[in-house]
Amino acid sequence: MKSLIIYHSTYKKNTERIAKIFAKRLDCDLVDISKVSNIDIDHYDLIGFGSGVYKESMSKSLYRLVEVLDLKDKNVFVFSTSGVGMKFYNKPLIRLLKSKGARVRGSFACKGYFKASEFTNIKIFYILGRFSQGHPNQKDFQEAEKFIQAVINSI
Ligand SMILES: Cc1cc2nc3c(=O)[nH]c(=O)nc-3n(C[C@H](O)[C@H](O)[C@H](O)COP(=O)(O)O)c2cc1C
Incomplete structure (x- = not known):
């Protein structure tokens, strides 16, 4: 399975x-969206899209690319x-991906x-900032490992 991560x-x-x-x-290619202008996704079986949350939204440039x-x-x-670490920030991008016919395997x-x-x-x-200290941490990395295994198993 050929995979790509765009972030x-x-x-x-x-x-x-x-x-x-x-x-x-995934043993895969990793693309920093701020460093490229064009991405050819034809040959990939699995693509991950990720970003930080800035003012209540995932990266606008990620949305523009997905479009x-x-x-x-x-x-x-x-x-x-x-800062809060909640999945609800992923929802608008998931909606967009689904509207484009993608099969969303996880969030x-x-x-x-x-x-x-x-x-x-x-x-x-300022309060939220204190709770975010040290993240992502080892536990977050372990959760990330579990998540990606579940994604692989779902395909
Ligand atoms: C300008 C700015 C706005 C942010 N807005 C939010 C926000 O609305 N909600 C939130 O939970 N975190 C917010 N954060 C915290 C970031 O989402 C968090 O630090 C994230 O891990 C940054 O990702 P990055 O280091 O990959 O860019 C904000 C951070 C910055 C710099």
Whole structure:
């Protein structure tokens, strides 16, 4: 099975660390979307799309890329890291992927460290920021390993 992971991870490289866990298990190509302009996905059987969450949304450039890809019947999965680490941030991208005919094989999320003072003065983010310290951590990596195995088993 030929796999590809496309990701956007510009803040602390949190998502990149998760992407590397997946890439190692899948023995696959890893593409940083901020470094390429064109991606040929024709020869891949499984594609993972991941990013950090920035202002309530996964990367806009990831959405823009997905919009133009031919994903009919492609096996895909979605992953994100965020301050809260919740899968609900993945949902809009999953909806888009499904609308393009992709087969969504899984959704993964975990916390990713951030420092609220670097981008906001909203109080709640300072509290959330403290809970995100040290993430992604060993437990997150183990969960990522389990997740990618389940994705492989589902195909
Ligand atoms: C500008 C900015 C906005 C963010 N907005 C959110 C948010 O709305 N919700 C959240 O849970 N985390 C938010 N975060 C935290 C990031 O999602 C988290 O640190 C993530 O792991 C960053 O991924 P990256 O290091 O791969 O870029 C934000 C971080 C930045 C820098």
